Amino acid sequence: MRAALLPILLAATASNASAQTKPDISLDTLKTVTQTLSSDAYEGRAPATPAEDKTVAYLIERFKAAGLKPANNGSWVQDVPLVEILATDVSPMTIAGGKAPVTLAYRQDMVIATYRVVPKIEVKDSPVVFVGYGINAPERGWNDYAGVDVKGKTVVILINDPDWQMPGKDGLFEGRAMTYYGRWTYKYEEAARQGAAAAIIVHDTEPAAYGWGVVQSSWTGPQLELDEKGDHLNESAAIGWVQLAKAQEIFAGAGKDFTALAAAAKQKGFKAVPLGVTASVSFANTIRRQASKNVIGILPGTTAPDDVVMYSAHWDHLGRCDAVNGDDICNGALDNASGTAALIALAEAHQKAGAAKRSLVFLAVTAEESGLLGSKYYAEHPVFPLARTVGGVNMDGVNIIGRTKDFVVVGAGKSELEDMIVPHVKAQGRVLVNEPTPERGYYFRSDHFSFAKLGVPMFYGESGEDLVEGGTAAGHAAAEDYVTNRYHKPQDEYADSWKWDGAIEDLTLFYGLGRELADGDRWPNWYKTAEFRAIRDASRAKLK
Template sequence: MRVSVCLSPLLVSSLAVSAMLVAAPALAKNAPTPAPAISVETLKDVTQTLASDAFEGRAPATPAEDKTTAYIVERFKKAGLKPANKGSWYQDVPLVEITASDVSPLTITGGKTPVSAAYRTDLVIGTYRVVPKVAIKDSDMVFVGYGINAPERGWNDYAGVDVKGKTVVILVNDPDWRTMTLDGDFGGRAMTYYGRWTYKFEEAARQGAAAAIIVHDTEPAAYGFGVVQSSWTGPQLEQDTPGDHLDQSEAIGWIQKPVAEALFTSAGQDLATLSKAAAIKGFKAVPLGLKASVSFTNTIRRQASKNVIGILPGTAKPDEVVLYSAHWDHLGRCDAVKGDDICNGAVDNASGTAGLVALAEAAVKAGPARRSQVFLAVTGEESGLLGSKFYAENPVFPLAQTVGGVNMDGLNVIGKAKDFVLVGAGKSELEDLVKPMVAAEGRVITLEANPERGSYYRSDHFSFAKLGVPMLYGESGEDLVVGGTAAGKAATEDYIINRYHKPQDEYDAKWDWNGALSDLRIYYGLGHSLADSDRWPNWYPSAEFRSIRDQSRAATK
């Protein structure tokens, strides 16, 4: 799940200009079809049930998964959907679970003083490789700045250095993340995929690094180290694919910034100085003259997880589908806080799953549309969008016949907002189609509060976008009807600091669901307008996914 916080004054003007630049002619002026009443009782009931301790945090490939997916099927049936996968409600998603144990401290030698990083408190570490043991011994360390190789931008942090078999130390986000406008080699404040931690590990592996360690810094990472700790410890899931991921680095992880500073000091370097240098084009990687050692053993378990798929078949063009998605999984058992070791994931994403059920109920009440409407509850989002990635690569309904849709990752439970935020704005024509729905709610469209967080790349819609399917990712902003932006910002910060990916993300009977209901009416209006029309919304010409969509659609004609 992604989270957002308030807009800086400088960024407001930059984003406003950006919005004008990316705007495309509206595709439709018609008023949206009013949504059937969306049940707040369904939202409360499904969220409270899935977020209860009985579901143990809904970790995939655990006994809690069977209970979770069975409950979603029960609610889909009750709503009036039909099983979507050749008579089955499920799509098997092959996963491999890797649990590290006996993790040694990361020891760093060869400098002025030895440095040691303790597992969990100073460091989290693991591997994508499906192997019983990892042992990095006296691996040369190299600082590679932001760890980016982007030929089209004239940027290569690995130029002139051979990191094969070595340990690379990497900064999180893009080189220009501190820029408070959208101008720069990597789009200024708005994160590109090059800034995501997933990319940095992918590139380190392509460069042959034995180990890749990211320096954790709260602002550019978009969350505190506690989130990294809860997400990266305990059983870790990956897609189970041929080759056992042996093309990946032996070890990947994050290190606390103060420990990284000590590491650089031991090497006779200064992290802050090198970080500034790394933000300038032409930066050259810096061998640190240090050696890293770390080891751990892995318990390996292969088990299929499940996506849950229901359908309301279309009347005229049943082979063309509109997609609604949300992830059902969360972290399961996690590091205890005040004796509570269940990360219940009430907002993230029991609420989104509840929204999926409520939208299914509304769609069935309205009756079938011309096109089919598919409701997809995916697994493994918290482990790297695994369920949506598997579906997108192995679709039950061809992506070339998937019109577009909506993804939900955490509903608004703090009250109705005056604004509706488009995440990753400037990409698809769905942004034009949704305007009448937002206006009908008496709300205005705004852009992301903190584009440096790279939210567009952090939820399940991205799996579909990469393969060409336009998916709207929009949600309530922070300008609340009651309390304004001050109340919205306070609620967001409270969630990020005290609840996000922690046991405190629990159901609260005092939640205000009016914001969620308003958002869901927007989602319903967009989905229904697509399902009852012949439109094929595309990406804007400048969007990185346009060519993929054009190719897939051309193949159907």
């Protein structure tokens, strides 16, 4: 939804009766499921480990108790073929050919991995090229790879978009709001398309939206990828991150000014710069193939059961991770035991209200932390046709700091679901506000994006930062404290001090939106300017 429309839409009368519905959302379910899944007994819920078996069994038990039916042709699960790659014997990365050699230590200075399913990776004496933000966007007249051949070379890439420091959304890449071009996933995808042997992103905390500790915990240990034909040999041999200070050292050794080149990379027409140095790194891979599982339950519809309204949340987290103060379990309490608990609580609430016209499906996906793999696999191999999936709600963490006066649509300006949420928000006496940190690109970082790329509108929203008790200052401080001190760290643990009233208020919105979709006949689409509109139109046209 465009920001300029918010005051107008919020002034509209909340006439829809479902906006006033008060669902029976169980506080006990929210607490119990979150505490259980994030306990040390579940070892951080890493996919394709013994902890997965325990997690999936618990989810099936709770889905049954909630009154759901198995949704995948009589089964509660959908197998998701994964391959686990564990880098071992990782050499330091060495940069040669400059004023002095530069050595980057694994974990401390850089992290390195591969998508390729091969026993050994070796990048030797690969010429290093700085490609700015690593973007090739012809529709925006931008190509950081223009005029340079990077086949077999190592590309160094800046994180985020060129205009991420620009206030508002008027820049070529939507200003402060990150586009998909700013995501690390896109940068590796484009580097592979260009034939790069290695792709290394420079870590900078503000544009990345998280500190080095998050990169370190996420990019070391076993890495997961979908197990597909071809073993991902079309990908770059090595992908990774480098600390900002080390990147500056590499550039200085090559006789280049990192700060000046980074500034130049923000300007249209930037040309990639060969640094005149080479990179070398090697590591072995321990490979293990194993199917993980999405868990799927359904409340069948009455008169239009083939039409599906979807709720989703990811059940996985990082499992065992780099220890902090002796604790090596990344429990993932908020991320995303709490969202999984919300999925079950909403299933209970809908079941208590009785069957809707359309079917309600509750999807707990695996391997979100490894690149949205579980939702990607479901979207590409749907149990229910995407053309008959009306839309839905994705949940990745709930509000545990208290009620807020505001509510945020993440990635606003994309689908008509945003219009539908307005009367529900207004019924609570709250206001819609713009994302406080659009540069963090949250829209591209959770499972709704897998559906969006294939045309299905999925709503993703959350409480704002204006706390009823404490105001914006307290809300912002709490949000930043989580990102800095708990996100993807062992400190993301359940606490009895959590306040759940804000979560229940948000889940009331999600219930109301889902129920309106399930009891109605509307097919919300993307706005005409959204990049996913044509995909949805083509998908729906096949049914007409």
